Amino acid sequence: MKKLRRASIQKQILILATLLVILVSAIAMFSEPFIYGRSDRDFQDGLFAGQAAMVLDRFKAAASTLEEDAALNFASRFGIRAERLSSTNLVAMREKIISSGDLVGKIKESLSSSVLISIEHLLTDEPNSDRLVVKVDAERALIFHMPVFPARIWFAPAVASGLLKIVVPLFLLGLVSSWLITDPLRRFAATAKRASLDDSSDEAFEPDGALELRSLAESLNVMRSRIQNMLQDRTRVLSAVGHDLRTPLTRLHMRAERSEEPELRRLMLADIATLTLMVDECLAYFKDPSAGEDFRKVDLSSLLQTIATDFSETGVNVTYSGPRRLAHACRPQALTRALSNLIDNASRYATQIAITLKPRDDGGVQIRVIDNGPGLTDELKAKVLEPFFKADESRKIGRKGGFGLGLPIAKGIVMKGHNGQFTLMDAEPNGLIVAIDLPAA
Known part of the structure; x- marks a missing residue:
């Protein structure tokens, strides 16, 4: 039976078809004399x-x-x-x-x-x-x-014969086919669905089932390994470029500081600051901010209150609501980075921002970042999570602009760094809700 399960799909179908013919013939041979002999x-x-x-x-x-x-x-x-x-x-x-x-x-x-x-x-x-x-x-x-x-003399035997010779064999064939072909395909599809370009997990496609499925799984494992190596090479190259860019940016900053023209010095320093911010944001996106930080139990309520207080001191209207103390295991620095990105992004379009915290029955927590801005359409909700996409292309880079990396970085920290859920929803009567659901560590 194990050899049949690992045979090619063509061979499996041929064997199953042969078994179906034998099964139908055997049932007909033993059933028809009893069915039609009594009702001839x-x-x-x-x-x-x-x-x-x-x-x-x-x-x-x-x-x-x-x-x-x-x-x-x-x-x-x-x-x-x-x-x-x-x-x-x-x-x-x-x-x-x-x-x-x-x-x-x-x-x-x-x-x-x-x-x-x-x-x-x-x-x-x-x-x-x-x-x-x-x-x-x-x-x-x-x-x-x-x-x-009566109908039972001719109709009922015909129905019984059809059930015995067709429905029952097909049902048994369906069960065997599900075990041989459908189950391996379903597991393969589930693994493929979990895989993504930025997937850093070590879970591989299990080479199980028919010969074609095992060959396909091995090919996808090779392709997945190559993609992950390519992504790692890309991260290393961009990290090296970013590190090398910091030296000339520092020299430009020092030379701009020595400029005798105040207006020119101001413009040059502003451009250098923008370039530095762009390099930092790109490196933060290409490299997981959660990497290198271990999970540790912190008072999540104090963490969120500190974030709200820091933004309030800079003139951003941020409030916190939730329990006074709530211990939860997380990566605090990465989570702070994610929430700061969300609040900074919301502050460009909204005048009021609220952070809410609520424990879940399964040991997880719910964090909501709610603003009163114009909100997003369903189409934009999917697009703003793509890197380098800006909902308002007319906004320039700067305090009221952005590089289109704030939400993707926050999503990566929540989903990859904490195995959580990251969802964008509509607020009432207007605005946007960023729903973060963190599981129990």
């Missing part, structure tokens, strides 16, 4: 014709009314509806009367279409049967009511 219409028709002939012979031999009644009672024990034809109706129905020798042939001819009649009678409660008038002698005749075979 020819057998039922012949049985009814023979019983009707016996009743006719016994009625013909009757010498009195009591003996005729006994013959009719004998017919009722077989489930045959038979009745005398009165002498007044005998003349009126003379053209429809058949001879006793034609009884068996006429019964079979009348019942030959009973399947179609039974299909029609599926929707009726009291189907009307055909009648045969048989001549007993010159003064007597019998009326035989043709039976209407």
